[in-house]
Amino acid sequence: MPLTSIEPRRLYRQIAEQIRGLITSGEYAVGARLPPERDLARQLRVSRPSVREALIALEVEGLVEVRVGSGIYVHAASGIGGLHVSNGGHHAGPFDLIRARKAIEGECAALAAKEAKRPQIAEIAEALQQMEADALKMAQPLEADRLFHLRVAEATNNVALVHVVMGLWEERGGPLFTKLHHHFDNPKSWSAAIREHTAVLDAIRGHDPELARVSMHQHMDQASKRFSKSWDGR
Amino acid sequence: MPLTSIEPRRLYRQIAEQIRGLITSGEYAVGARLPPERDLARQLRVSRPSVREALIALEVEGLVEVRVGSGIYVHAASGIGGLHVSNGGHHAGPFDLIRARKAIEGECAALAAKEAKRPQIAEIAEALQQMEADALKMAQPLEADRLFHLRVAEATNNVALVHVVMGLWEERGGPLFTKLHHHFDNPKSWSAAIREHTAVLDAIRGHDPELARVSMHQHMDQASKRFSKSWDGR
DNA sequence: GCGGTCAAGTGGTAATACCAATTTGGTGGC
């Protein structure tokens, strides 16, 4: 089952996350009116129906209130008091994200190595490496990277961890998103990334939890450096 | 203009109600696939975008599950008009959650111990312990427990980790939520939990990352056992 | 029979147009 993305990441969810971020980050306070649907669509480079779907999701969650003919307003209940729905989309900074992923995915790799008894892991690893090569040929290094980290999480056999990793990945929503492309723009960068991925995979296949953890940590440190460089280099 | 009843209520809500009715009335059992969006639109004399909006509302509520390219299926969630809002309805099992928290919060504790140079940590720890005692007196052990784990995450100085921990905490939404109260129902349980919390705090205060990690792991293992017991005893 | 391939079915997204409700500001009467 090559290249079939397991999680299609439906657009309206991504949009909802971004808008949720705008709200919880204080960009729009409670009671404030956010931009018209048409403007939001233009800003986020998506169509208006998609924005509407996201807004309806947020409305069902109780985060916003839609007043016909008037606008969309941040609902009061989103603050401290009551149910504080969902994961609160505070956009963490890029380096916080990477540090968090280092800690969490390091543990994922270690757990995956422990679980690696089942033959399932071996074939997943193999398929993954093939998939990664394919995706790169198709010039989608970002998707390949995402799949790698997702698969490692899946190899832990723990649904909760998969959700966490997926969530962290999608958190890269802010204005720094574009930079992430630069991150993989030059072949040298992503071939290095591939090498590091391979090291992690080997450790998992070798049932060596400690090595897997360390490999993943190193990968994250390198990723942080690469990102930092493309950040400075602008 | 189809379906314009006297009520000016928004169309997607009316449609959602109709579909919800079809499900709860047994017309479509759990696991069944309901008609394609296009058919639903024709049947209800509305446009497909409107049907989609209704389906997204039901999806956010956890009533249905949308599988790309396949169809819309009745989700096994709460048949009653449950308000349990969540990021998508994929509730991980309780043991998956605890295992994930063990891995992640173990790293949080270790990171917190590393960061513990700043005096900030010391006072947080102290205030926290006080707060925990207070909360217990006020018979809110669950809130005290939540605060503890949140504070440890905050002590890492990493926003992303805080979000993750918060998200995992809130994920306990399913029907097993009520059990969590039993988990702390008897004084013996939560006094043990307090002891374990104190051990973690001491390790953090002592700037001992490894000990902090291990302490948190032990706490989670014990928590798992306690939960397991109250699960059986049920 | 088995496996690969392709086409039909289905959800996902976009673009556009027009309708309905609200808001706003101007204009007139008092």
Place this chain on the structure above:
DNA sequence: GCCACCAAATTGGTATTACCACTTGACCGC
């Protein structure tokens, strides 16, 4: 000068259409 009223601009609501991506299953060749 103040207030009521009306009309245009703004904004969400819905419909229509088209096309894409994924899934599924049937068909065909081996």
